[in-house]
Amino acid sequence: MAKKVKRLRVRKHKVVLNRSAGGDTVITVMLVILGALMFLPMYYTVITAFKPLGELSITPPKMYVIKPTMKNFIDLFTNMNQTWVPISRYIFNTVFISVASTLGCLLLGSMTAYSLSKVRMPGYKVINNIIVYSLMIGSTITGTYNFIIYCYLGMLNTYSISILPVWASTLGLYLMKNFIDDGISDEMIEAARIDGAKEFYIYWKIAMPLVKPAWLTLIVTTFQSVWNAGASVYVWSEQLKTFNAAIVQITGAAGTNVGAATAGSVLLMSVPIIVFVVNQSQIVETMASSGMKD
Amino acid sequence: MSDTAVKKSTKPEKKSKQPVSKKDMTRWQYIRSEMKRTRAGYLMITPFMIMFLVFTVIPVILSLLLSFTSFNMFQFPKWVGFDNFIRMFLDDDLFITAFKNTMIFALTTGPASFILSFILAWFINELSPKARALVTFIFYAPGISGGAHTIFLLVFRGDIYGFANGWLMKLGLISEPILFFQNETYIVPLMIFISIWTSLGISFLSFIAGLQGVDRAQYEAGAVDGIKNRWQEVWFVTLPNMKSMLMFGAVMSITNAFGFGAIVTLLCGTPSVNYCAWTLNHHLTEYMSTRFEFGYASAIALFMFILMFTSNRLVNKMLAKVGQ
Numbered sequence: 001m002a003k004k005v006k007r008l009r010v011r012k013h014k015v016v017l018n019r020s021a022g023g024d025t026v027i028t029v030m031l032v033i034l035g036a037l038m039f040l041p042m043y044y045t046v047i048t049a050f051k052p053l054g055e056l057s058i059t060p061p062k063m064y065v066i067k068p069t070m071k072n073f074i075d076l077f078t079n080m081n082q083t084w085v086p087i088s089r090y091i092f093n094t095v096f097i098s099v100a101s102t103l104g105c106l107l108l109g110s111m112t113a114y115s116l117s118k119v120r121m122p123g124y125k126v127i128n129n130i131i132v133y134s135l136m137i138g139s140t141i142t143g144t145y146n147f148i149i150y151c152y153l154g155m156l157n158t159y160s161i162s163i164l165p166v167w168a169s170t171l172g173l174y175l176m177k178n179f180i181d182d183g184i185s186d187e188m189i190e191a192a193r194i195d196g197a198k199e200f201y202i203y204w205k206i207a208m209p210l211v212k213p214a215w216l217t218l219i220v221t222t223f224q225s226v227w228n229a230g231a232s233v234y235v236w237s238e239q240l241k242t243f244n245a246a247i248v249q250i251t252g253a254a255g256t257n258v259g260a261a262t263a264g265s266v267l268l269m270s271v272p273i274i275v276f277v278v279n280q281s282q283i284v285e286t287m288a289s290s291g292m293k294d
Numbered sequence: 295m296s297d298t299a300v301k302k303s304t305k306p307e308k309k310s311k312q313p314v315s316k317k318d319m320t321r322w323q324y325i326r327s328e329m330k331r332t333r334a335g336y337l338m339i340t341p342f343m344i345m346f347l348v349f350t351v352i353p354v355i356l357s358l359l360l361s362f363t364s365f366n367m368f369q370f371p372k373w374v375g376f377d378n379f380i381r382m383f384l385d386d387d388l389f390i391t392a393f394k395n396t397m398i399f400a401l402t403t404g405p406a407s408f409i410l411s412f413i414l415a416w417f418i419n420e421l422s423p424k425a426r427a428l429v430t431f432i433f434y435a436p437g438i439s440g441g442a443h444t445i446f447l448l449v450f451r452g453d454i455y456g457f458a459n460g461w462l463m464k465l466g467l468i469s470e471p472i473l474f475f476q477n478e479t480y481i482v483p484l485m486i487f488i489s490i491w492t493s494l495g496i497s498f499l500s501f502i503a504g505l506q507g508v509d510r511a512q513y514e515a516g517a518v519d520g521i522k523n524r525w526q527e528v529w530f531v532t533l534p535n536m537k538s539m540l541m542f543g544a545v546m547s548i549t550n551a552f553g554f555g556a557i558v559t560l561l562c563g564t565p566s567v568n569y570c571a572w573t574l575n576h577h578l579t580e581y582m583s584t585r586f587e588f589g590y591a592s593a594i595a596l597f598m599f600i601l602m603f604t605s606n607r608l609v610n611k612m613l614a615k616v617g618q
Contacts, residue, residue, distance in 0.1 A: 023523070023524055024420075027417050031417055031429065035429065035433065038433055038435075039435065041436065041445045041446065041448075041449050041491075042445065044448065044449060044457055045445045045448055048448060056455070057455055060457075060461045061456075061457050108341050108345065109342065111338045112339045112342040114338065115339045116339070119335030119338070120332070120335070121328070121336055122325050122332070127339070130351075131346075133603065134346075134351075134354070136545065136548065136552075142354060142357070144582050144591075145352070145354075146349060146353050149349070149352060153348075164345065164349070165349045167345045168348070168350055170350070171496070173342070174542060178504075178538040179503070183507055198334065200334060203338065258448075261444070262444070265444040273431075273438055277431060280431065281427060
C-alpha cells in the first residue's frame, strides 16, 4: 500500500497546513454575512446623519442618501458655539482626563502585572486571586460606597475623580498579566537577572517591549471606557465637564431634531473609532515584526 | 543533597540575595528570605495596591458588612443578621422576577458572546494582516461606539420612520408599526439580540491577540503528529495554547452576563414595561439610589457576586478540559 501523499496547499506563497478549500469558502461566506449584519446599524446611523430633513421621513428608510447634506453637523456646531464655557475647554478636559487616566492605569497595571507574573514574591497568588474576583464586582456595587470615600478624600468636583479611580482598574492589569504569562518565557527573565539587571530595568526594557500588542489593546479599551463614561455625576462645574458630556447636553437640548442628535452621536463615536484604527494599524505592524523572533 | 532543594534560580548580585536552600531553615525564615529577595516586586505593586485598596477593597468590605445591617446613610447601621437575605427570597416578588430574568439573560448572552467572540477571532486570524485589520474593525465597531443605544433607538424606532418597522411594513410582514421597546413580547428577545450584537468587546480583541501569540512551530508539530483538519487543530493546538486568554474572556462574559441591565435602561427606560426585563442589576440600583436601603442593596450585591463566583468556578473546570 502506497502511502497517500498529502498535497500542501499554498496561500500567497506560504504553505498552509490542514486547510481545505471548501472550509475556507464557508468561513469567508459566514464572515461576509455576519459582518454585513454587524455593520448595518452603524452604516445606517452614519448615513442618517447626512440626510436632509425631507429624507428623514421617507418610509421605509432608504439605505443611501439622495442629497447628502452637512446641515445636521452645522446645526450641531451652531449650538456648540452658544455654550457658556468655550468648547475648547471641554476638549482640553477630555484630552487631559483621557491621557492622564489611560497612562496611569497602564503604568501601574503593567508594573503590578509584571511583578505578579515574573517576580512572584510570597503572597502573589492571594493578590492574584483577589484581583481576578474583583473583576466580577461591578461598579453598581461599589458605586455608593465609593461616594463616601470620594467625600472623605475631598475629590468631589475635581479632575481627580475622573482620573484616580481608573488607575485602580483591574481589567487592564489582568489582561496584561495574561499577555506576560503567555508571551515572555521565565528563562529570558532569569537570563537578564543573571546578567545583573535590576527588576525595574527588566520590567521596562525587556518585558514591556515584548508585550507591545497588549499595550496597544489596553490603550484602545481604556481610552474607550474613559471616553464613553462621559459625564460623571460627581462633577458639576461646567468648566470641568468633558466634550462628551457637552455633546450629550447639546443634542439633548436639540430635542426632537433627529438629524442633529444623530450627527452628535456620529461625532461621539468617531473619536474612539479613530483611536482604534490608528492603534490597530500599529498592532498589525508589531505583530508582523515580532514574527521574526524565531 | 542540599542544592537540589533550591527553589528559585540564581540572582547573584549581592551576597544576601543568594538563593537559599529550604532545608537549612524553618518555613518562616524561608519566606522572609524570599520576601527580601523579591523586595523590588513589592515596591512595584505598591502604587497600584494603594489605589486598589481605596477604590475597590474598602467599598467591597463596607458593602459586605452592611449586607447584614439595615442602613439608610443617616442613622448608624443596625445589625439585622440574615434578615436581608431571608427577605430577598420570601418577601420580595420583584426580586424573584429579577433573578429569573437575570438567569435568562445570563444563560443566553454569556455563552453566546463568548463563543461568538472566539469563533470570529479565529476566522479573522486566518486572513492576511490588512484584511484582518479591516474585518476586526467591522466587527468591533458596534461595541466600541458608546452611542450603541442611539443606533438601536434609530433602527428599532416605534413609528413607521424606524428602519425595522419601515422595512417590515414594506415587505408586508406587519400591518402597523410595533413599539419594540414597549412591547412585552419583544423586549426580552430583542435585548438578548442587541447585547450579543454589541458584545464583541475586549474579550474579542484579546482573543485575536492571543491567537496571534500562538507559536507557528506548534502548528507544524501538530501537522506532523497527524492532525487532519482545522477543527482538530483548533481543539488540540490552538485552544490549549491560549488558555489564559480564554479564562479572561470567560470572566468578562460572566461579569457582563450577570450584570445585564444597562442596555435595557438605555433602550426601554426603567422600569421596563410591567417589569418584563427587570434584572438584578436594576433591582440593586433601585434600592441603592432610589429607596436608600443600602443594607438590602448590599445583600443583593453579595448575592450577585456569589452567582458570578460560582459560575466562574464552573467555567474554570470546563476550560481545564479543553484540548483533551
